Amino acid sequence: MGRRASRRVSIKDIARRAGVSHSTVSRALRGSPLVNPRTAERIRRLAARMGYVPNAAARSLVTTRTSIIGLVITTLADPFLAEIVRGVEEVALEAGYRLFLATSNADPERELAAVRALAESRVEGVIVASSRVGELYLPYLEALGVPIVLINQQREAPLIYSVASDSYQGAVLAVSYLMRLGHTRIAYISGPPMARSDRLRRAGYQEALTAAGIPPDPAWVVEGNGRPEAGEWGIQRLLEAPVRPTAVFCYNDMTAIGALRAARVAGLRVPEDLSIIGFDDILFAAYTEPPLTTIAQPKYEMGRTAMSMLLRLLQGERVSPQLQLPCRLVERASCGPPPEGSIPVVPHLLAERRLP
Amino acid sequence: MGRRASRRVSIKDIARRAGVSHSTVSRALRGSPLVNPRTAERIRRLAARMGYVPNAAARSLVTTRTSIIGLVITTLADPFLAEIVRGVEEVALEAGYRLFLATSNADPERELAAVRALAESRVEGVIVASSRVGELYLPYLEALGVPIVLINQQREAPLIYSVASDSYQGAVLAVSYLMRLGHTRIAYISGPPMARSDRLRRAGYQEALTAAGIPPDPAWVVEGNGRPEAGEWGIQRLLEAPVRPTAVFCYNDMTAIGALRAARVAGLRVPEDLSIIGFDDILFAAYTEPPLTTIAQPKYEMGRTAMSMLLRLLQGERVSPQLQLPCRLVERASCGPPPEGSIPVVPHLLAERRLP
DNA sequence: GAGGAATTTGCACACGTGTGCAATTTGGTT
DNA sequence: AACCAAATTGCACACGTGTGCAAATTCCTC
Numbered sequence: 001m002g003r004r005a006s007r008r009v010s011i012k013d014i015a016r017r018a019g020v021s022h023s024t025v026s027r028a029l030r031g032s033p034l035v036n037p038r039t040a041e042r043i044r045r046l047a048a049r050m051g052y053v054p055n056a057a058a059r060s061l062v063t064t065r066t067s068i069i070g071l072v073i074t075t076l077a078d079p080f081l082a083e084i085v086r087g088v089e090e091v092a093l094e095a096g097y098r099l100f101l102a103t104s105n106a107d108p109e110r111e112l113a114a115v116r117a118l119a120e121s122r123v124e125g126v127i128v129a130s131s132r133v134g135e136l137y138l139p140y141l142e143a144l145g146v147p148i149v150l151i152n153q154q155r156e157a158p159l160i161y162s163v164a165s166d167s168y169q170g171a172v173l174a175v176s177y178l179m180r181l182g183h184t185r186i187a188y189i190s191g192p193p194m195a196r197s198d199r200l201r202r203a204g205y206q207e208a209l210t211a212a213g214i215p216p217d218p219a220w221v222v223e224g225n226g227r228p229e230a231g232e233w234g235i236q237r238l239l240e241a242p243v244r245p246t247a248v249f250c251y252n253d254m255t256a257i258g259a260l261r262a263a264r265v266a267g268l269r270v271p272e273d274l275s276i277i278g279f280d281d282i283l284f285a286a287y288t289e290p291p292l293t294t295i296a297q298p299k300y301e302m303g304r305t306a307m308s309m310l311l312r313l314l315q316g317e318r319v320s321p322q323l324q325l326p327c328r329l330v331e332r333a334s335c336g337p338p339p340e341g342s343i344p345v346v347p348h349l350l351a352e353r354r355l356p
Numbered sequence: 357m358g359r360r361a362s363r364r365v366s367i368k369d370i371a372r373r374a375g376v377s378h379s380t381v382s383r384a385l386r387g388s389p390l391v392n393p394r395t396a397e398r399i400r401r402l403a404a405r406m407g408y409v410p411n412a413a414a415r416s417l418v419t420t421r422t423s424i425i426g427l428v429i430t431t432l433a434d435p436f437l438a439e440i441v442r443g444v445e446e447v448a449l450e451a452g453y454r455l456f457l458a459t460s461n462a463d464p465e466r467e468l469a470a471v472r473a474l475a476e477s478r479v480e481g482v483i484v485a486s487s488r489v490g491e492l493y494l495p496y497l498e499a500l501g502v503p504i505v506l507i508n509q510q511r512e513a514p515l516i517y518s519v520a521s522d523s524y525q526g527a528v529l530a531v532s533y534l535m536r537l538g539h540t541r542i543a544y545i546s547g548p549p550m551a552r553s554d555r556l557r558r559a560g561y562q563e564a565l566t567a568a569g570i571p572p573d574p575a576w577v578v579e580g581n582g583r584p585e586a587g588e589w590g591i592q593r594l595l596e597a598p599v600r601p602t603a604v605f606c607y608n609d610m611t612a613i614g615a616l617r618a619a620r621v622a623g624l625r626v627p628e629d630l631s632i633i634g635f636d637d638i639l640f641a642a643y644t645e646p647p648l649t650t651i652a653q654p655k656y657e658m659g660r661t662a663m664s665m666l667l668r669l670l671q672g673e674r675v676s677p678q679l680q681l682p683c684r685l686v687e688r689a690s691c692g693p694p695p696e697g698s699i700p701v702v703p704h705l706l707a708e709r710r711l712p
Numbered sequence: 713g714a715g716g717a718a719t720t721t722g723c724a725c726a727c728g729t730g731t732g733c734a735a736t737t738t739g740g741t742t
Numbered sequence: 743a744a745c746c747a748a749a750t751t752g753c754a755c756a757c758g759t760g761t762g763c764a765a766a767t768t769c770c771t772c
Contacts, residue, residue: 008478010758021722026760034761036720051499056476057413057422058758061727066413071457076441079639082432089459093466098473101427101457103445110449117454120412122364143407228643257643264645283435287584287613289620289645366728377752382730390731392750414728417757 009050017050018043029054060122069310070123072102072114072141074130079282080299084129084151087303095311097124104130104137115140125310127151129303147313149306154196161313163306163323165297167197170327171204174249174277174295177329179212182337183247183275187220189234189259191251195226198251201279205249220245224255231258239266246274246338253278253285256292260334264289271336281330291332298325365406373406374399385410416478425666426479428458428470428497430486435638436655440485440507443659451667453480460486460493471496481666483507485659503669505662508653510552517669519662519679521653523553526683527560530605530633530651533685535568538693539603539631543576545590545615547607551582554607557635561605576601580611587614595622602694603631609638612648616690620645627692637686647688654681 011029015022020039027035028043029052060066069092073081089099100123102114115137118126126141129151138155141148150162178186188205191198206216222237224230231250235258238245250256256278260270268274270290278285281296302325312319367385371378376395383391384399385408416422425448429437445455456479458470471493474482482497485507494511497504506518534542544561547554562572578593580586587606591614594601606612612634616626624630626646634641637652658681668675 012758022759023723023761024721026758027721030760032761034720039720053472053475055417055478055758057416057478058727059760060413061411061417061729061758062760064727075438076432077438077639079435079438082435082438085432086459086461089457093469098477099457101445101455103442105442113449116409119409121454122411122413261643261645283433284640284643287617287640288643289617368728378729379731379753380751382728383751386730388731390750395750411728414757415730417728417759418730420757 008055009052010055011052014043014047014050014052018046066122066124067097068100068121068123069097069307070102070118070121070126071099072104072118072126072128072130075103075105079284080280081129083299084303084306087300087305088127088129088307089303091304091307091311095307097311111137112140115144119144125149125314127306127310128153129306147310149310149313151302151306152197154194159321161309161319161321163302163309163325165302166324166326167200168204168207169324170279170295170297171201171249172208173327173329174279175205175208176212178247178249178275178277178335179208179214181247181275181335184214185220185243185245185247185338186214187222187234187238187245187248189222189224189231189238189248189250189255191224191226191230191255193223201251224251226252226255228254228258228261231255231260232262233258235259235262235266239268247335248274248276250276250278253280253282253292253294256294256334257284257288260288260290260292270334273339275335275338277335279327285330286332288334290334293332293335294330295327296330297327301325364411365408366411367408370399370403370406370408374402422478422480423453424456424477424479425453425663426458426474426477426482427455428460428474428482428484428486431459431461435640436636436653437485439655440659440662443656443661444483444485444663445659447660447663447667451663453667467493468496471500475500481505481670483662483666484509485662503666505666505669507658507662508553510550515677517665517675517677519658519665519681521658522680522682523556524560524563525680526635526651526653527557527605528564529683529685530635531561531564532568534603534605534631534633534691535564535570537603537631537691540570541576541599541601541603541694542570543578543590543594543601543604545578545580545587545594545604545606545611547580547582547586547611549579557607580607582608582611584610584614584617587611587616588618589614591615591618591622595624601630603633603691606632606634609634609636609641609648609650612650612690613640613644616644616646616648626690629695631691631694633691635683641686642688644690646690649688649691650686651683652686653683657681 011025012022015025018025024035025043028040029047071085071088092099100118100121102118104111104114123146125146126144126148128148148161150160152164153162175186186209188202190202209216219241220238222234224234238248248259250259256276259276263270263274263276270276278292278294281294285292285294305323305325309319309323367381368378371381374381380391381399384396385403427441427444448455456474456477458474460467460470479502481503482500483505504517506516508520509518531542542565544558546558565572575597578590580590594604604615606615612632615632619626619630619632626632634648634650637650641648641650661679661681665675665679
């Protein structure tokens, strides 16, 4: 079984066996109307029987189209990226494109090698789903001369096509949810300070408070880095404050997980003593103790949208460069009303709230 | 800036500008000794200045080598796969190979499309890192006529090249660790019953007990499916038993996470009342409550090994078909000595153990 | 059956790169 | 200066596929 690994059959082989020229075979297999339907059918049968598989390299050489999209990500180990990639892949496949994987692992040398590989395989477009593209990286990509779509890019660059979730709106969603539960003393544990997403979430947090008449207190914003340790430190810091918050909005779920742990260590029950809300809705958010209430980014849709955008760009269509997709609230069990005895810091506001 | 997206420069363009034939350019860029070092240097300079990037398709057409490896995975959403892919990619890159991603999402139609894509791009080899390759999938891959290496394959197929972690040894490691802590009543919550890995872990569990003189009790093996629900159900079942186990070995970490939750719901403290050990050491094992003690599979090394194996196969070397890498114990906080009052079921054994 | 239009086929070139072999140039020796 | 060997270069073809255009065949009409 399994024929010897000799040369693969080409259209010339088929042509010889069918007694026609290779042009006819080419046309028959591509479904051209320029060939007699009967011979076309005969050739297709023969091709199938001989196990013919077209050679993508040869075809792309003559058509100057490769049908390959470069997918650049820092690392697959980021659980956040999986869904995005799934969305990208699905649309790409439907449109007959293939994915060429390039991970950089934040190693500049490897980034360069990856871009070179993309260039050599003549990708028709690039999607960058890396949460932190190096500043030096992008210029190399741009030198490829093909459309690029960034997903959740960190830099502000209005000229560039990008798809992002609406971090600002997500933050407002989180904070107003907490306020609806009755919280007024709400803290924020931030992400990496340079990140665009952090700036937006911070802004949303502050605006939501301000809009509700609660002046944001800088003491309740502690700097983090998006990792669990940041959540732990953050909670420790916040518990030392003279007036403790009753709820904490975390930059992301990883931070929230650290926060959950620190709260537990400090003997606080969640959500009875302290409410904690995350951001991202990673796979594990459903399995923390208690299950984490969080803001979900539409990861899958972001992937799909980015790829659709790229397809439109490839067809020369005009496309609005910056797309934002809304986040949504996922209620689980880490948030609840503030504890009974908690003293309102803004009594006038609470008084107002109690009026109706 | 950024020149117009006109035709890319080819070696012929360089040849024209340098006043030589394209053959000379080809040789110069490939570092052939058949060209005058001075002109070679001149050509290389010119090529760099003109922004030349070799066309992989054209090259592979004439060399019949594509330097592409197909990477088949069911889904990236499996957190287990990320490290494996990282290992694969690293070795591939070092050896000058590129990765072509094909995910199937267990949809037969898409699987077929993916394999066709692999065939058309003439991948030189395939690595299958999918935890559950469909029975029908593999034959199609084999029809490609290129070497295939499976990672943690589920089917028994001695003819096929594969890299796997040693599930049996890992299970023995887990159970003997629990016994060393003093446990004798150890349960097993299984994975999907058809899975090879489950059979091996189950066997290791039973053997380890038997070897220690503890007859395995079928009532303490409950069937699961590798998902958190299975852990929850499993714990519930086990707690109904007339004699309760003091420790539970779970098929994987996801199951263990469910088990942790069920134990908590039942009012049991882990590890004081019940020890729980998992398998896989997924990213989140470090963040459960309590942090999960588990058996780590050498994921990164498995990826590296699989790719190295494939490289050797591509060079026509003889390779032993089945490779097993040992697992190791990762001690965290979900296991401890059995509770004081727990009644030993095998008193003679405990008596022995107490002798020295 | 002749003539012309419509259909079908094949020739030849193109895509970009690599390489065997012959042709040309260079360098050294007498 | 003449000759030969070594070094360097170019010609021509190959890889597998697609396509414009001319050639060949088929079909229809009178």
